[in-house]
Amino acid sequence: MNKIPDATLDLSQIPDAPAIKKIAFSEQDIQSRVAELGREITRDYAGRDLVMVCVLKGTLYFFADLTRCIGLPAALDFMAVGMYPGTTNQTGVVRITKDLDVDITGRHVLVIEDIVRTGLTIGYLVQNMEARGPASINICTLLDNPAQRLVNVPVAYRGFDVSGEWLLGYGMDIHEKWRNLPYIAEVEKD
Amino acid sequence: MTVITLSRQMCSLGDEIASELAGRLGCQLIDRGNFLQQNLQDIATPADLRMLAESPKYYLREALPGSTFKQVLEERLQKAAHGGDAVIVGMGAQIIFSREKGALHIRTIASIKKRSARVKSQYRVSAGEAENILLNADKRHKRYVSALYGADNSDPALYDLVLNTDHLGVEDCVQAILALKEERERPKNPNEPEICPDEAPRKPPVFKNTAEEEFAGILNMYQMDWEYEPKTFPISWDAEGNITSAFSPDFYLPKFDTYIEITTMNQKYVTAKNRKVKKLRELYPGIHISIVYKHDFNSLIERFKMTKGEEQ
Numbered sequence: 001m002n003k004i005p006d007a008t009l010d011l012s013q014i015p016d017a018p019a020i021k022k023i024a025f026s027e028q029d030i031q032s033r034v035a036e037l038g039r040e041i042t043r044d045y046a047g048r049d050l051v052m053v054c055v056l057k058g059t060l061y062f063f064a065d066l067t068r069c070i071g072l073p074a075a076l077d078f079m080a081v082g083m084y085p086g087t088t089n090q091t092g093v094v095r096i097t098k099d100l101d102v103d104i105t106g107r108h109v110l111v112i113e114d115i116v117r118t119g120l121t122i123g124y125l126v127q128n129m130e131a132r133g134p135a136s137i138n139i140c141t142l143l144d145n146p147a148q149r150l151v152n153v154p155v156a157y158r159g160f161d162v163s164g165e166w167l168l169g170y171g172m173d174i175h176e177k178w179r180n181l182p183y184i185a186e187v188e189k190d
Numbered sequence: 191m192t193v194i195t196l197s198r199q200m201c202s203l204g205d206e207i208a209s210e211l212a213g214r215l216g217c218q219l220i221d222r223g224n225f226l227q228q229n230l231q232d233i234a235t236p237a238d239l240r241m242l243a244e245s246p247k248y249y250l251r252e253a254l255p256g257s258t259f260k261q262v263l264e265e266r267l268q269k270a271a272h273g274g275d276a277v278i279v280g281m282g283a284q285i286i287f288s289r290e291k292g293a294l295h296i297r298t299i300a301s302i303k304k305r306s307a308r309v310k311s312q313y314r315v316s317a318g319e320a321e322n323i324l325l326n327a328d329k330r331h332k333r334y335v336s337a338l339y340g341a342d343n344s345d346p347a348l349y350d351l352v353l354n355t356d357h358l359g360v361e362d363c364v365q366a367i368l369a370l371k372e373e374r375e376r377p378k379n380p381n382e383p384e385i386c387p388d389e390a391p392r393k394p395p396v397f398k399n400t401a402e403e404e405f406a407g408i409l410n411m412y413q414m415d416w417e418y419e420p421k422t423f424p425i426s427w428d429a430e431g432n433i434t435s436a437f438s439p440d441f442y443l444p445k446f447d448t449y450i451e452i453t454t455m456n457q458k459y460v461t462a463k464n465r466k467v468k469k470l471r472e473l474y475p476g477i478h479i480s481i482v483y484k485h486d487f488n489s490l491i492e493r494f495k496m497t498k499g500e501e502q
Contacts (some may be wrong), residue, residue: 049303083411094412103328106301106356113347118490127445131297131346133354148289148486151414152448152478164489189249 009181018174018187024167025160025184030142031065033159038069040151040157041110045072048108049135052153054079055125056098058114058171058177062142062159066112074110081121086143094124099134105133114171115143115162126153143167192217192294192371195283197343200327201308203355204298207363208279214364220267225281229266234259246337261317262340279330284348285339292374296367297349301322304356370410393441395419401454401487402440407440417442423477425469437466439479449479454487 011017012145025033038104054063067076080098109129117123122139129137140157166189168174169181194211198204205221212219226239233253234242241248242259249260257265264286269472271287280285284295300308302324309320335343346352349369353363395418397403402418409416419438426435440448451467453460461482465479482490 093410098334101325101329103199103324105299105301115233120412120414123414123443123446127414132237132344133301134302150448150450150480150482151443151448 009178011178011185012180018168018178020185020187022186023183024162024165024186025170028181030159030170032184033143034065035069037159038066038071039156041066041140042069042071044156045074045108045110049103050066050074051104051109052076053100053109053111053112054078055111058143058173059112059142060179061171062114063112066140075102075107079125080124089175094121095105096125096128099137100129103132104129106135108186109134109137111137111139111158113139113141114156115145115167116141116153116155117148119144119149119153123151123153142170192375193271193283193287193290194275194296194371195287195293195368196277196279196298197284198279198298199305200324201298201305201312202298202300203360203363205279206360207296207298207367207396208277210360210364211367212277214368215275215277217277219277219279220270220281221279222281225267225270226263230259230262231268232240233262233463239430240385246334249338282335282339282343283392284343285335285341288348294351294367294371294374295349295354296364297343297346298355298481300355301353306402314323355375374491399454402452404491405450405452405482405487409443415444417444423470423474425466425473435466437470448479451479451481452487453481454484460484 011020032055050070050072052063052067052070054060054076056078057080063076067074077100078098079096079100081094082097083094084179111122111125111129113122116139122141126137126139138154139154142159143162144155145158145162146159165186166174167184168178168187169184171179172184173179174187192215196204196208196211198208209222226234230239230242230253238248238259249263250258253259253262263281267278267281267283267286267405270276273456277316284297287293288295296347302321306320306322308315308389309315310317313320313323315323332343335341341348351366352492355363358366395406397418398405406416406418419440422436422438423435424436426433428434439451441452442475443450443451451463453463464481467479470479471477
């Protein structure tokens with residue numbers, strides 16, 4: 001029987017792929033840091049009723065890998081936000097397009113993000129979730145850019161610090177593509 | 191006439207509180223079960239009633255020429271309530287009566303742990319089954335208010351009082367609601383302000399430049415409460431203690447205890463402003479202040495346009 005070759009996205013073979021400046025974080029870098037974060041979270045949340053919330057879509061791989069490094073019976077759920085247009089370009093509002101299915105009242109919530117820059121989106125989500133009366137709410141982000149932070153949000157766990165680079169892969173996209181790269185690449189701004 | 195609406199999470203003691211409250215006030219208790227049976231019989235067949243119990247969207251079907259079940263329900267609920275005092279449980283009454291002068295809107299909640307324990311004891315089910323029952327009930331309540339009114343029933347802004355029954359009993363909650371009702375009905379001194387200063391209509395801020403205005407627009411998009419230049423911090427004093435220099439950050443986000451200063455001007459002014467912010471941080475070490483420089487502001491706007499609001 002013919003063996004089907006491994007299929008991994010190779011940007012160098014794709015004509016319209018974005019130009020990669022460098023691999024910012026390799027698959028190995030990511031997996032090793034994710035395992036460390038998993039151990040820290042397991043230690044800190046031992047004995048607590050933990051709900052881990054994935055903010056779609058950029059966080060999907062980080063969430064999948066991180067939750068499998070958590071040695072606790074955590075509940076997992078998903079949220080997504082989007083822009084609802086208003087009557088003019090200036091009056092649209094950000095709204096939750098996929099809400100939680102689980103009740104978080106009295107439970108310890110850990111929101112998982114791929115990257116926190118200004119903190120506006122995560123701030124919006126934290127504000128919304130706090131109104132539901134959780135016992136605590138914290139944020140775990142794979143990438144953090146504290147220099148761009150505008151809103152004082154509770155980032156308790158961070159994988160790597162980044163600057164203002166343009167990044168893609170491991171969940172992060174450009175026009176909905178390239179999320180399925182197993183590493184994070186820094187690309188030229190198009 | 192006083193209408194008290196009560197929205198409740200399943201097993202948060204909402205039904206018990208509503209029943210006790212109606213008894214104390216000697217008024218009618220209106221809940222979905224009795225109301226639909228008694229008030230929609232003339233327009234709804236048994237099959238309609240079953241569908242209304244199952245699917246919120248069924249309420250949007252035409253029940254009478256030109257009126258949906260939802261509209262008929264609202265009209266009849268209002269008519270029933272206007273016959274005297276009433277405690278109304280569920281049915282989106284917090285929204286139907288949101289503009290009713292003097293109405294009190296109450297919500298009862300409790301932790302999943304507490305509610306689960308109540309479900310277990312009430313229905314004799316396992317912990318897992320109890321959680322599933324609660325999950326389904328919460329979803330259905332949420333879906334009903336969302337489908338009929340486009341609102342989130344867990345939004346505290348819909349209520350005058352949210353009671354957590356983890357540590358409060360039925361009596362505690364009834365007393366709290368009665369105290370609030372009494373306070374509402376107390377004749378007010380004509381000199382007493384009708385509304386809290388926080389609720390007084392504020393003048394729209396006069397922004398110094400378009401960047402500030404655009405930034406306020408972004409905060410509005412994220413539904414973040416903000417105040418414009420709410421505070422001035424003294425940052426230097428002369429030998430006699432007179433203030434010689436002060437700094438008023440442009441925005442304050444009370445929920446996040448964060449000040450934001452927008453700086454899209456020339457570099458020579460930016461340096462002076464940086465100095466002020468540095469001084470501010472030294473003098474007020476607990477303060478959270480972020481500066482948005484011209485470059486940051488432009489990239490924020492650019493990212494915002496690219497991702498249609500999903501900027502992080």
